[in-house]
Amino acid sequence: MHLRKMAELDKPxxxxxxxxxxxxxxxxxxxxxxxxxxxxxxxxPKNDNIEDILLKISVINDMYSTNILGTFKMAEHILEQNIDKGLKNGDAEVVHQIAKGHGIRTKRNNTELNFYSFATKYCNWHNQESYAIYDSFVEKVLLAYKRKDKFSDFKTTDLKDFEMFRKIISDFLNYYGLTKHNLKQIDKFLWIYGKEKFPPNYRKK
Structure with a gap:
């Protein structure tokens, strides 16, 4: 496991x-x-026009490499969800509304893809103080600190439940006394620190 071979973690x-x-x-x-x-x-800022939604999806997809091939299908899906009120209120369920139910499926076994990471990013850019961003680097950092310091009690699968994910981030901040940064700054730290400590392995199989 990469987590066991990582460089030593600094105390946050x-x-x-x-x-x-x-x-x-x-x-x-x-x-x-x-x-x-x-x-x-x-x-x-709103999600009541398919052209605006499509533009936002396309930019996030390109900037973050979220691998959404069916961008128009996703735009139709988001339009149907009427998410603006939920986004403003920081409703955790909006993440799951976006991530599932869009009908974008794998070619191999025809199962619907779960675009959870993309959904957290899409929500985050509408309301940065209510929606933390999930990705593989963030996951690795949180799991590594859990193993090191037991700052919170959670399973890996809990990170894919946005309400639980939000609680885990809160536990992380409280445990280490991180009081002077907003959620967007925390996102930046977790991502770039994770990218440094857990660089992608591009070795050929």
């Missing part, structure tokens, strides 16, 4: 977060991409 502190958030903000690719998405979602 406000100072450590500042260092890695600054790394993110100084990156010539990550920061401009973030700023571009901020502009887009400010220009098209």
């Amino acid at each position: 502190t406000n100072k450590l977060l500042d260092i890695y958030i600054e790394k993110f903000n100084r990156d010539k690719r990550y920061k401009p991409a973030d700023d571009a998405i901020v502009k887009l979602f400010k220009a098209f």
Whole structure:
């Protein structure tokens, strides 16, 4: 397992977060991409027009490589869900409404794909203080700190339940006394720290 071969983890502190958030903000690719998405979602904040939804999906899909091949199908699905009120209220169920029920299926066995990571990103860019972003790097960091310090009691599958995921993030902040950063900054730290500590393995099979 990669988690057992990783470099030693630093104790999360406000100072450590500042260092890695600054790394993110100084990156010539990550920061401009973030700023571009901020502009887009400010220009098209609602989800009652399929053209606006399609544009937002396409940009997230490209910037984050979320692998949604059926972007138009996903746009139709999001339009049907009437999610704007739920997004504003920070309703956890909106993540699952987007992630499932869209009818985009695998070619191999015709099962519907669960676009949970994409859904957290889509929700996050509408309401950054209510929706944390889930991806593989974030998962690896949280699992590694759970093994190291037992900051929270959860199973790996709990990370794919957004209400539980949100609680796990809250447990992480409370356990380590991370008091000076907003949720968006926490997202940046978890992602770029995870990318550094758990670099993707591109070895050929």
